[in-house]
Amino acid sequence: MKASTTLPTISLIIPCFNEAANITPFVQACVTTLPIGYRYELLFVDDGSRDATARTISTLKPGREDMTIRCLELSRNFGKEVAVTAGLHDCRGAAAVIIDADLQHPPATISKFITAWEQGAEVIIGLRQADKQYAPWVKRQGSKLFYKILNALSSVEILPNATDFRMIDRVVIDEFNRFTERSRMTRGLIDWLGFRREYVEFKPATRLHGEAAYSLRKLTGLALNSIVGMSLVPLKLAGYLGLLITLFFGSLGAVIAVEMFALHDPLHLRVANSVDLAVLIIFLIGIVLMALGLIGLYIATIHTEVANRPLYVVRAPRKK
Numbered sequence: 001m002k003a004s005t006t007l008p009t010i011s012l013i014i015p016c017f018n019e020a021a022n023i024t025p026f027v028q029a030c031v032t033t034l035p036i037g038y039r040y041e042l043l044f045v046d047d048g049s050r051d052a053t054a055r056t057i058s059t060l061k062p063g064r065e066d067m068t069i070r071c072l073e074l075s076r077n078f079g080k081e082v083a084v085t086a087g088l089h090d091c092r093g094a095a096a097v098i099i100d101a102d103l104q105h106p107p108a109t110i111s112k113f114i115t116a117w118e119q120g121a122e123v124i125i126g127l128r129q130a131d132k133q134y135a136p137w138v139k140r141q142g143s144k145l146f147y148k149i150l151n152a153l154s155s156v157e158i159l160p161n162a163t164d165f166r167m168i169d170r171v172v173i174d175e176f177n178r179f180t181e182r183s184r185m186t187r188g189l190i191d192w193l194g195f196r197r198e199y200v201e202f203k204p205a206t207r208l209h210g211e212a213a214y215s216l217r218k219l220t221g222l223a224l225n226s227i228v229g230m231s232l233v234p235l236k237l238a239g240y241l242g243l244l245i246t247l248f249f250g251s252l253g254a255v256i257a258v259e260m261f262a263l264h265d266p267l268h269l270r271v272a273n274s275v276d277l278a279v280l281i282i283f284l285i286g287i288v289l290m291a292l293g294l295i296g297l298y299i300a301t302i303h304t305e306v307a308n309r310p311l312y313v314v315r316a317p318r319k320k
Contacts (some may be wrong), residue, residue, distance in 0.1 A: 007066065010114070010167075011041040011093030015083035019101040020052040023060065026101050031063040033108040040067045044101070045087045048077030078312050084164065084186045086312045088173055097167045098186070105165040109202040113167040121198040122172050123190060126165035129203045162187060165202070169195070182311055183301055245287055 012030065016023070027042065034040055042062075046054045057071040072090055074083065084098055095117055099105045105126065113124045164187055168176070172195050179189055 007037065007039045008095075009039040009041050009093040011043055011087075011091035011096040012110075013084060013087030013091055013096050013098050014042065014044045014101045015047055015080050015087065015098075016044055016049060016053050016057075016101050017047045017077060017080070017083075018049045018051045018053060020049070020056045022101050022103065023053065023056045026103055026107070027060055027063065027069070029103060029107045031067070033106075033111070034064075034067075035111045035114060036066065038066065038114070040064075041091065041093055042067065042069045043087050043091050044069070044071045045083040046071055046073045047080065047083040048074050072314060074312055074314060080164075081184050081186050082182075082312050085184070086314070089177055091173065093170070095167055095169050096173055098164050100165070104204045104206070105163070106202060106205055109165075109200060110167070112200045116198040116200060117167055117169065119198075120196060122169040122195040123193075123197040124167040125187075125197060125199050126163045127199050127201045128161045128163050129201050162191075162199075166190070171195070181301075181305065241287065242291055245284070 014026070023044070030040070030042065044053075044057045046057065054071060054073050057069065060069050062069050072086055074086065078086075087098075088096060097110055097113060099107065099110075109126065113126075116124045166187070168190060172190065172193060175193055176190060
């Protein structure tokens with residue numbers, strides 16, 4: 001253990017959106033399972049909740065002398081990735097654990113994270129054990145497909161069962177806080193940073209109260225932002241595809257011109273047929289539109305960065 005006259009602090013960053021019913025059980029679980037030998041900062045980030053989440057947090061009592069509770073209340077719902085970023089900007093610990101408030105990320109696993117951290121790991125990643133009860137079949141298959149595509153396109157490998165439930169050292173936090181992009185996937189950025197890492201398996205528990213805030217629309221948006229933000233390969237593929245099409249159809253056009261006009265159609269191609277020409281034009285227009293759509297994703301990301309709006313707005317920090 002890292003001995004010190006003053007116990008080092010470990011921050012728990014807990015993004016919350018309409019989690020009022022889960023807050024008290026979560027804190028109770030932390031009180032009973034977090035190992036002694038450190039101080040703990042429970043930093044709740046209220047991501048524009050419409051229920052009594054912020055009020056519930058303000059009435060909490062730590063329950064342990066080595067524990068403090070704070071709440072960072074955002075002015076509206078900015079999304080989980082931004083809420084986690086706000087917590088990493090504001091946390092004070094020598095290390096931080098990113099954990100959900102719904103107890104699907106069991107606080108008891110944090111002791112294993114701390115053990116790996118004490119042994120020199122700077123990024124400890126929670127690997128979700130395969131569990132068919134954790135998510136519907138469609139969601140599981142969609143997740144597998146997303147990670148296959150992302151890993152094929154990106155130079156950074158992201159394990160399919162890796163979660164946001166992870167512990168990162170202060171040196172990683174400081175480097176993460178240098179990122180400025182607004183369309184972000186937190187775990188992807190942490191993986192991009194590298195550092196010494198370990199993996200800890202955990203079995204996700206059933207969500208205690210409420211429903212998951214991530215809808216299919218939000219998950220799809222996160223997937224698109226992740227692919228665009230983590231790789232330039234799709235943009236390059238569009239360029240390569242355009243080059244291949246230009247070379248192929250340019251060569252084909254030259255062959256047809258020679259065959260039709262210089263050799264007087266010895267092969268009897270009869271390509272003047274309007275239907276064949278219409279199909280060819282529509283095919284090319286489809287390719288162009290797909291390429292423009294892909295490029296449009298990157299232009300949208302550039303627009304977001306150039307607009308330079310605040311990443312988040314804090315209404316009022318709550319201190320305990």
